Amino acid sequence: xxxxxAFRPSAPRRxxxxxxxxxxxxxxxxxxxxxxxxxxxxxxxxxxxxxAAIRRHAADHAAVLAAYxxxxxxxxxxxxxxxxxxxxxxxxxxxLSARLASHLSSSSLADDALRPLEKEARERIxxxxxxxxxAKEGFDTQSKIQKLSDTVFAVREQLARARRGGRMSSRIAxxxxxxxxxxxxxxxxxxRLANPSAFADDPEPSPVFDDPALYHYAVFSDNVLAVSVVVxxxxxxxxxxxxxxxxxxxxxxxxxxxxxxxxxRPPPLGVHVQLLAYSDFPFLNATNxxxxxxxxxxxRDVALLDYLRFYLPDMFPALRRVVxxxxxxxxxxxxxxxxxxxxxxxxNGAVEMCFGGFRRYRxxxxxxxxIVRDRFNPGACAWAYGLNVFDLExxxxxxxxxxxxxxxxxxxxGELWDPTSVLTAGLMSFYGNTKPLDKxxxxxxxxxxxxISPEAIRSAAVIHFDGNMKPWLDVxxxxxxxxxxxxxxxxxxxxxxxxxxx
Numbered sequence: 458x459x460x461x462x463a464f465r466p467s468a469p470r471r472x473x474x475x476x477x478x479x480x481x482x483x484x485x486x487x488x489x490x491x492x493x494x495x496x497x498x499x500x501x502x503x504x505x506x507x508x509a510a511i512r513r514h515a516a517d518h519a520a521v522l523a524a525y526x527x528x529x530x531x532x533x534x535x536x537x538x539x540x541x542x543x544x545x546x547x548x549x550x551x552x553l554s555a556r557l558a559s560h561l562s563s564s565s566l567a568d569d570a571l572r573p574l575e576k577e578a579r580e581r582i583x584x585x586x587x588x589x590x591x592a593k594e595g596f597d598t599q600s601k602i603q604k605l606s607d608t609v610f611a612v613r614e615q616l617a618r619a620r621r622g623g624r625m626s627s628r629i630a631x632x633x634x635x636x637x638x639x640x641x642x643x644x645x646x647x648x649r650l651a652n653p654s655a656f657a658d659d660p661e662p663s664p665v666f667d668d669p670a671l672y673h674y675a676v677f678s679d680n681v682l683a684v685s686v687v688v689x690x691x692x693x694x695x696x697x698x699x700x701x702x703x704x705x706x707x708x709x710x711x712x713x714x715x716x717x718x719x720x721x722r723p724p725p726l727g728v729h730v731q732l733l734a735y736s737d738f739p740f741l742n743a744t745n746x747x748x749x750x751x752x753x754x755x756x757r758d759v760a761l762l763d764y765l766r767f768y769l770p771d772m773f774p775a776l777r778r779v780v781x782x783x784x785x786x787x788x789x790x791x792x793x794x795x796x797x798x799x800x801x802x803x804x805n806g807a808v809e810m811c812f813g814g815f816r817r818y819r820x821x822x823x824x825x826x827x828i829v830r831d832r833f834n835p836g837a838c839a840w841a842y843g844l845n846v847f848d849l850e851x852x853x854x855x856x857x858x859x860x861x862x863x864x865x866x867x868x869x870x871g872e873l874w875d876p877t878s879v880l881t882a883g884l885m886s887f888y889g890n891t892k893p894l895d896k897x898x899x900x901x902x903x904x905x906x907x908x909i910s911p912e913a914i915r916s917a918a919v920i921h922f923d924g925n926m927k928p929w930l931d932v933x934x935x936x937x938x939x940x941x942x943x944x945x946x947x948x949x950x951x952x953x954x955x956x957x958x959x
Contacts (some may be wrong), residue, residue, distance in 0.1 A: 553581060641682060641955045644951040645714035665702055674691070674779065677762050677784075678784035679707050681718045687784060692725045698726040708762060712732060758876040767883075769781070776849055780845065782843070782919070792919075801892055805883075806848075806892045807841060810839055817838060818836070823872060840891055841880075841923075843923060861882060864882065898917075900921065903922045903928075904928075
């Protein structure tokens, strides 16, 4: 209780707690021992089945360790050796998984040749399992400590807003955004490891994914909770959810977590969801993409997941029109009418966000550069990402991806625009090729503006929590938070374990 003495459990309670820990330890030990099939079973299984099972285990453990490595870096662990161990072993397991896959595709699988590879895989998986188990307790403790830090940040921010009526600093948002999300991803990965047979590795693609007569959306995100809200809200708003198809693309390390979530909580009301990693698109390499080339060259300002939107026609060659949604939006009305909007031959349909002299091209581009002055009008009105309608046939016709590549190569030194701003890259690539949409399609600012008209929110087809105060954070604006949380699947048990401020 507040102001009282610290609670000290009685001796019987301490004994019961110790017994519970012992039981949990024995259960975990039983799982680790039982998860490795007996050698007699291996000898009777066909080599192809054994290789497939080992490859799946190696890929799963690679994903878990990659997630732990990312979490270790974000938590700024005092010892970088642990993070290095996670990353190194994750890379080894990924390479091993690729070797196993190449053996699976070969026609000859001699048992003598298989045994050394099988032994190497099992040893590495055993080491990965031990490494993850040793680190898990430390990560859980760190997450709890940082949850308290998040609460302190939230209280400070509320006080600051009361004093100055301003916005939260980006530093606070950067510190508090990833923790619960990484926790959720790791819990989902652990669930997959605990029961790998329950989750399909590579589900057969459905014909609906390539049917241009349906309503197709693209969402690029590593936030499985946010994506689930986008899908659920769109499904509930749709007159015929079965005609709506979501293509969700994430980083390879998060794809297993997405598969676990949507396997446990299938898309509602018959809406279709395709889960992909950007590694599923072989054209995304340093030869074809200057974005990939810069990333591989060490440019940390460029995030591939953010820039995937410039490859929509190549990613979905069978489609004619795609609606791009950010992962921090909520859909409130049926979006089917967007497929009937006349874009007047232009590539991009978007809501403009300029007013007076604000949010015009001069804010985003460096007009001291001759190439910028020659090609763009500083007073041109900027539009927003969040909800965009893309005519992929017009995009292919006008070569917008090739134009984007030109600008990326020109901006390798960051002199034309801030390379962390994907919006500026869009403003350049679709300059003169954007049709303004009615503002009721997309209402922005729920992540920073406390004064949005309730009528504007009610009438909006899509509301956008752009800004630092995301709805899954404790510092979200309270007057808007319920607009997002009502679509959260609270029956997913991992949410409470990861301390989401819902």
